[in-house]
Amino acid sequence: MTDRELVTALRAGDRLAAGQIYDIYGTRLYAYCHELLGDHKAAGDALRDAFIVAANRIRELRQPDELGAWLYALTRAECERVGISEEIPSDAGDAARGDRLARLTLDCYAMLAPETREVLDLAFRHRLVDADLARVLGVTEEHASELVGAAQADLEHALLVVLAARTGDPKCPDAAELGRRFDQLDGRGVDAWVQSATKHIEKCTICNATVKNRRPLRLFEELSHSFMPPGVRSRVLESLRDPAGAAFATRIAERAGRFDENGFPTGGKRGGGSSGRKWVLPAGFAAAAAAVGVLLYVMLGTHAPATSPAANSTGGLSSSTASATDSSSPLDLMVAATPSSSGSASVSASASTPAAQMTTPKSGTTSKSSTPKSSPKSSPSHSPSSSPSPSPSPSSASPSASSS
Numbered sequence: 012m013t014d015r016e017l018v019t020a021l022r023a024g025d026r027l028a029a030g031q032i033y034d035i036y037g038t039r040l041y042a043y044c045h046e047l048l049g050d051h052k053a054a055g056d057a058l059r060d061a062f063i064v065a066a067n068r069i070r071e072l073r074q075p076d077e078l079g080a081w082l083y084a085l086t087r088a089e090c091e092r093v094g095i096s097e098e099i100p101s102d103a104g105d106a107a108r109g110d111r112l113a114r115l116t117l118d119c120y121a122m123l124a125p126e127t128r129e130v131l132d133l134a135f136r137h138r139l140v141d142a143d144l145a146r147v148l149g150v151t152e153e154h155a156s157e158l159v160g161a162a163q164a165d166l167e168h169a170l171l172v173v174l175a176a177r178t179g180d181p182k183c184p185d186a187a188e189l190g191r192r193f194d195q196l197d198g199r200g201v202d203a204w205v206q207s208a209t210k211h212i213e214k215c216t217i218c219n220a221t222v223k224n225r226r227p228l229r230l231f232e233e234l235s236h237s238f239m240p241p242g243v244r245s246r247v248l249e250s251l252r253d254p255a256g257a258a259f260a261t262r263i264a265e266r267a268g269r270f271d272e273n274g275f276p277t278g279g280k281r282g283g284g285s286s287g288r289k290w291v292l293p294a295g296f297a298a299a300a301a302a303v304g305v306l307l308y309v310m311l312g313t314h315a316p317a318t319s320p321a322a323n324s325t326g327g328l329s330s331s332t333a334s335a336t337d338s339s340s341p342l343d344l345m346v347a348a349t350p351s352s353s354g355s356a357s358v359s360a361s362a363s364t365p366a367a368q369m370t371t372p373k374s375g376t377t378s379k380s381s382t383p384k385s386s387p388k389s390s391p392s393h394s395p396s397s398s399p400s401p402s403p404s405p406s407s408a409s410p411s412a413s414s415s
Contacts, residue, residue, distance in 0.1 A: 018075035021066065029066055029251050033244060036079060039137060040086045041243060042236035046132050047087070047125075049096035051240055057093055059247045060263050061086040066251050067264035071274040080143040081275060083133075087147060088267065088276040095125055106235050115177060116230040118193075119169040122201055123162075130162040135232045146275055163228055168208040169193075170227045171218060181221045185211055 020028035044054035107113035145155040176190025212218040
């Protein structure tokens with residue numbers, strides 16, 4: 012079935028429609044949740060809530076053909092509500108064991124800012140491009156293209172100099188020297204180090220040709236996501252079918268807030284400059300501030316005219332800051348490698364290629380988070396292939412959904 016047919020069926024109350032939509036998008040959406048939240052239980056809860064919102068507010072989607080991007084946007088909004096993790100998932104390196112190139116790629120990916128990692132994940136592993144990616148991030152297509160270009164350049168340049176230091180390919184002593192500094196960053200000076208790598212590659216003919224001809228980013232595209240735990244599918248679908256959970260589902264759907272004219276969520280646009288991380292004053296500090304306010308009021312009140320208004324200040328603080336095999340010439344291996352899939356890059360339910368198993372390479376890698384890059388870079392050619400339709404997740408009995 013196409014996206015349009017699935018939307019029509021869900022709107023008509025077809026009891027099988029939600030399961031069909033889950034079988035197409037559920038695995039990918041779970042991987043996205045886990046990448047953002049870094050926790051399997053939190054990812055399962057966010058995915059459940061996103062499907063509850065989708066089932067209850069499907070009539071607000073203006074263009075049924077945008078079902079895929081809409082589901083990603085709903086999922087992103089629920090993850091924002093939980094709070095985006097600064098670190099990559101702790102089990103990210105499991106699939107990279109024994110693969111030196113995958114391990115190096117994961118290390119470079121982990122040190123980037125969460126916002127940059129999300130753009131890379133959506134564009135090159137989930138294969139979202141153009142309007143679909145812009146819809147999910149809540150930005151214009153032009154801005155989305157700039158974000159992808161900047162994120163791609165940062166990862167490719169970092170990866171190239173680290174490969175030069177660890178494997179000797181490309182054979183550039185200056186790049187190798189930059190790569191040796193990678194282990195000394197420890198989360199600080201990442202921006203300056205990436206900028207140094209970029210400046211070197213722009214003026215070095217050897218490194219520049221390596222990036223253009225061998226595409227180090229392919230190593231990242233081949234990183235797999237984490238396995239989805241058993242029981243997630245049944246738990247999500249049970250939350251939609253259980254009459255006892257109707258009140259809970261209504262609360263979740265209403266909590267999603269307002270949607271724009273196209274039916275997409277309007278809140279939690281990290282790509283546009285806000286994040287799901289919330290900052291509040293510590294309780295002790297807030298109490299002390301209140302006490303000082305009362306004292307000042309009493310002191311000033313004794314000298315102020317009776318007609319002067321009392322100052323009354325209330326405040327809340329919310330911040331908007333939003334993780335090949337061994338060879339003497341590893342980059343040569345990428346030249347002969349072929350992409351994992353081909354075809355259209357749009358998010359569509361009609362993709363016929365079966366999904367590759369999703370595993371997330373990540374061992375205990377520490378994220379060396381940096382601030383987002385403010386200067387947009389030119390967007391390199393980015394032509395990810397079509398999103399394969401994930402296979403149904405194993406269905407096992409699970410308890411009814413509980414309020415998050």
